[in-house]
Structure formats: structure tokens, C-alpha cells
Amino acid sequence: MGKIGMTEIILILLVVVLLFGGRKIPELMKGIGQGMKEFKKASKYDPAADDNKEVASKDKF
DSSP: OOOOHHHHHHHHHHHHHHHHOHHHHHHHHHHHHHHHHHHHHHHTTTTHHHHHHHHHHHHOO
């Protein structure tokens, strides 16, 4: 197995268009983008920092 060339990429894109249709592709890409955004947000989540914010907010009152 070698590298993926331009011909293979075009063939893959053609198959995707045939399977999903032209109208579904933007929706599919939007869903993938939102999923990646949520994944990045969750991977940056720090529970220790969140606990410190709760303690600080309780001390103010």
C-alpha cells in the first residue's frame, strides 16, 4: 500500500457524493465540525480548575 494520490482522493469524493447526495454533504460536514468542537472543548476541561472556581465563588458570599 502506497500513498494516497489525487486519483484516489477524487474517487473517494465521487463515492461520497453518490452515497450521500449533494444536499446531505453540508449537513454531514457541519455535524463533523460540531463534533470536533465539542471534543476539543471536552479535552481542555480541567475539573481541578472548575473546583477552584466554585470555592472562590462560595467565599464571596
